[in-house]
Amino acid sequence: MTAPTVAAASQEELVPGAPPPAPLWFDVWRGIAKENPVLVQMLGMCPTMAVTNTLANGTAMGLATLFVLVGSGLFVSLFRKHIANEVRITSYILIIATFVTLADMILAATFPDISKALGPFIPLIVANCLLLGRAEAFAAKVGPVRAVADGLGMGLGFTVSLMALSALREILGSGSVFGINILGPRFEPWVFFVAPPGGFMALGILLLIKGAIMTRNARRAAEARA
Amino acid sequence: MSNLAWIFTSTLLVNNFTLVMFLGLCSFFGVTAKIETAWRLGLANTFVLLITAVSASFLNAYVLAKTPFLRTIAFIVVIASAVQIVEMAVKKYLPVLFRQLGIYLPLITTNCAILGLALFQTSRKYTWVEGIVFAIGAGLGLTLALSLLASIRERLEVADVPDFARKMGLVLVAASCLSLAFMGFAGMGSG
Numbered sequence: 264m265t266a267p268t269v270a271a272a273s274q275e276e277l278v279p280g281a282p283p284p285a286p287l288w289f290d291v292w293r294g295i296a297k298e299n300p301v302l303v304q305m306l307g308m309c310p311t312m313a314v315t316n317t318l319a320n321g322t323a324m325g326l327a328t329l330f331v332l333v334g335s336g337l338f339v340s341l342f343r344k345h346i347a348n349e350v351r352i353t354s355y356i357l358i359i360a361t362f363v364t365l366a367d368m369i370l371a372a373t374f375p376d377i378s379k380a381l382g383p384f385i386p387l388i389v390a391n392c393l394l395l396g397r398a399e400a401f402a403a404k405v406g407p408v409r410a411v412a413d414g415l416g417m418g419l420g421f422t423v424s425l426m427a428l429s430a431l432r433e434i435l436g437s438g439s440v441f442g443i444n445i446l447g448p449r450f451e452p453w454v455f456f457v458a459p460p461g462g463f464m465a466l467g468i469l470l471l472i473k474g475a476i477m478t479r480n481a482r483r484a485a486e487a488r489a
Numbered sequence: 490m491s492n493l494a495w496i497f498t499s500t501l502l503v504n505n506f507t508l509v510m511f512l513g514l515c516s517f518f519g520v521t522a523k524i525e526t527a528w529r530l531g532l533a534n535t536f537v538l539l540i541t542a543v544s545a546s547f548l549n550a551y552v553l554a555k556t557p558f559l560r561t562i563a564f565i566v567v568i569a570s571a572v573q574i575v576e577m578a579v580k581k582y583l584p585v586l587f588r589q590l591g592i593y594l595p596l597i598t599t600n601c602a603i604l605g606l607a608l609f610q611t612s613r614k615y616t617w618v619e620g621i622v623f624a625i626g627a628g629l630g631l632t633l634a635l636s637l638l639a640s641i642r643e644r645l646e647v648a649d650v651p652d653f654a655r656k657m658g659l660v661l662v663a664a665s666c667l668s669l670a671f672m673g674f675a676g677m678g679s680g
Binding site: 357360389460 | 517562565595599600654658660669
């Protein structure tokens with residue numbers, strides 16, 4: 264697939280290694296589908312596995328990460344001309360850590376139960392390689408509007424994958440969705456899926472399904488051409 | 490003494506940082522294609538973990554007691570500096586290793602195992618001696634997990650599997666089995 268050539272951001276001067284100009288919707292869509300952080304790039308694996316045992320936890324973690332991605336993307340982009348190259352990683356980390364502290368406090372004030380269940384995994388968003396990766400590869404090279412669009416897309420992609428994974432784990436592992444039993448009393452919960460090995464297995468299954476679909480599509484495309 | 494021994498076995502096997510607590514998964518999947526790099530990165534991590542544990546306990550005791558909201562920011566700055574020192578030392582004294590680890594050496598900063606260690610150490614109120622033992626246990630546990638997965642992946646490379654399973658899917662299933670095996674240690678604490 265080639266990047267669309269419509270230049271919505273062409274007024275900005277181009278930095279070496281900057282992502283090619285693209286319409287705003289594409290900056291958002293890229294994070295959700297083509298470069299999905301969990302299913303394609305395999306970034307941010309620790310929260311992906313650790314908190315997806317229930318749908319509520321997975322959704323909260325996804326939204327917290329979305330908040331930090333958008334906030335840090337905006338500020339990294341705003342300060343991109345003032346940060347010296349040698350100290351850029353440390354500066355990005357500080358910006359990210361500030362937003363993570365904010366997210367932690369907001370979550371503790373609004374949803375104390377979820378905040379308690381997630382525990383140290385909210386402060387651990389700082390160490391999510393997805394954030395530093397987007398700051399370095401995207402936000403530091405483009406204007407604030409595109410940086411926010413990218414943060415929004417990556418955050419939504421992250422949230423959607425986390426919700427898919429935690430829905431799979433919660434339905435199979437406890438027979439419920441958002442804590443509401445849907446499979447009836449006769450369903451024997453598959454405890455394996457809420458335990459740690461189940462996290463690896465559930466994501467493995469998702470990736471195998473994705474691989475199978477993509478291989479099939481590639482074969483069909485080849486047959487159609489032949 | 491038995492307390493220290495328990496902290497050590499607990500973090501090494503029962504609550505293995507990578508396989509049971511899900512910390513440090515980026516390097517777990519990123520550098521385990523070859524076993525030599527895997528265990529060396531594990532040892533580099535152990536060293537950073539040690540520095541972090543000592544710094545975190547001093548920060549907690551003298552600086553952060555009155556300003557707990559700065560904890561995340563303070564820890565990450567300490568970790569980033571520690572990684573920078575390790576990177577410079579490795580570059581100067583072990584240039585071969587420096588080239589092998591490549592991008593994954595600076596990326597230790599964003600290894601959640603390191604920040605996770607500092608945060609867990611704080612929430613469990615470990616003393617600095619317990620912190621050091623905790624760090625060594627965690628580091629060796631990480632090295633163990635990395636080496637085990639790397640050995641499995643070296644075999645998987647030559648195995649005959651369907652095309653669609655060639656990439657990460659199968660590695661995750663292997664990691665799941667490994668994690669299941671470590672769940673077997675869970676009974677150790679209750680006896």
